[in-house]
Amino acid sequence: MAKSTKTPTINDVARAAGVSKKTVSRVINRSALIKKDTREKIEAVIADLGYVPNPQARALALRRNFLLGLLHDNPNAQTVLNFQEGVLDAIKATEFALVVRPVDRHSPHMLEDIRHFLEQQRLYGVLILPPISENDDLAALCREMGCGYVRMGSAMLDDEEHVVASNDREVVENAVDYLVGSGHRRIGIIKGPDGFRSAFERAEGFMAAMKKHGLSIPPEAIGQGTYRFDSGLTAAGRLLDRPGRPTAIFCSNDEMAAGALHAARQRGIEVPGDLSIIGFDDSPIAAHIWPPMTTVGWPIREMGKAAALKLVAPADEAAQDSRFPARLVKRLSVAPPSSGRS
Amino acid sequence: MAKSTKTPTINDVARAAGVSKKTVSRVINRSALIKKDTREKIEAVIADLGYVPNPQARALALRRNFLLGLLHDNPNAQTVLNFQEGVLDAIKATEFALVVRPVDRHSPHMLEDIRHFLEQQRLYGVLILPPISENDDLAALCREMGCGYVRMGSAMLDDEEHVVASNDREVVENAVDYLVGSGHRRIGIIKGPDGFRSAFERAEGFMAAMKKHGLSIPPEAIGQGTYRFDSGLTAAGRLLDRPGRPTAIFCSNDEMAAGALHAARQRGIEVPGDLSIIGFDDSPIAAHIWPPMTTVGWPIREMGKAAALKLVAPADEAAQDSRFPARLVKRLSVAPPSSGRS
DNA sequence: TTGTAGGCGTTATCAC
């Protein structure tokens, strides 16, 4: 319990243990070249003194630091937070810490801003959330700057080691199968915004499934939104105001699905009686509106953990996983089409 | 453009400018003791080389680092993210970075975990979100470890320099005034969980306002929940199943308000026709359910910014703000009580 | 298996 006034350094430990700094350093870094006795003695001293290595000093000496960055420009707070939790699961027992950096994908300086951020903080690696994870220039920037990176996305955007991806396309096919199995034939879609890979993947899955079932998709059954609530309201309104309106709508995310639900309610269309709706994300809102919404959930926390492991422990078994299956979460917004209409 | 293979250091700048490291250091740190010519010459070289000071090295030399921590155990993802954005607003142009740390307030090791985190990362300061911001032991721990801290809360939990607070009590009074002004007399409340200062403040504001208006609060008009959706559903159900049910309910947060809305719908009670509801938080769900919910919004992003400034720029004018007024956001879930009932 | 010398990039001290 010496030197309790200041946080102890490696020197204090060395002195107290009667060895050299380097020997202490070897213990810290789990070097094999240490006699068991020596190690145990030093570990005891470390515990006694409450010594914790200074990560800044280590960073300086090792010329690499222990900071992971999280880059996001997010439409969905819960997703970001779940991902953060997953990352923390992975680094909790390590000396790594997670630095967050919201970015504005609409800013013309986005790449410059990120470059400056990476230069300044000299991060060990960054985790990139959609939609900016889909930006190949950003990935190129990371490579150029020697900064590790892992992209989260709806498809394999990059090499295995740089991606954690869900199977949006496939799971949307399942969702359509489910609607068809419930008796629906006139199924509409509200697509996400152009330029989002997730929007593309989900729409492709939808189209493929409809084709598989021999169902046509008239243009008026296709809407498009921005992933925001209002856009879902508007787009669904258009689908529902047309004659021969769909008996079911797949919405490319939950916010738009909530908007579609409102659009139906405004028109006196019952959900799920007259209209079935499926969303995507399994965000909190899906469970908290009425009726509770059938949607697609993905294991975001696990993806966050795997992504972080790819960076900090690439040898770890869990770091090998790159594909994370989303799955349909069945709640109450889907029912067979009402007999009079289908 | 020399030495393009590696990131330039202060030595490269000094050499290129024909001065000593220390002089460059003075420029970086905006020392006044520098001739204008010298400064400008060095600044030009810095820009030319693209030199960025290494924060780890500075941290080592200065014996303090440039990391802010965000401690949260959050019931509300949007709040955390908004706060993060505010913090980033404050530190964007600085060398500070924000490290996030979700904590589990139910863990018996919470304080130990946080202590270890603070020891390991040696943070410049931490920002603490409710509900753990209300933990005085945690604040004491920060003081003990010499770690700056700012607590966000529903009331002045600490000295000015350590708090950004909203005026929950007062704004809930306003909410009740609004209900009374709309003609309501039988007003119920769903309180938040015991042990949450926010729950206490909001309930106090409610009681005070009711008293001010000379309205009684029968025990059966008082419910309590956990701030979760389900608890709101249950608690509201109990209030609504009693004879002489309230014509309006104030819910201590939006999730419970959404639950109350469901409870009403399940019973065929129209909102706002037969029942008015007010929530708290102005979370996304409040705007995205039907009817859009009247709620209390607080300037979380501004609070995040002010909190960060208290740590990194205590002299800044904006860092002086400690109180942040919440305000009633009027939407469609409040109407006069139906004529037959009030 | 352990220790010594030197360096990582920056700042503080104290001369000039």
Add this chain to the structure above:
DNA sequence: GTGATAACGCCTACAA
């Protein structure tokens, strides 16, 4: 005003 020199806490070489 400016510049040597010695820290800051840790690690890599290399030597013993």
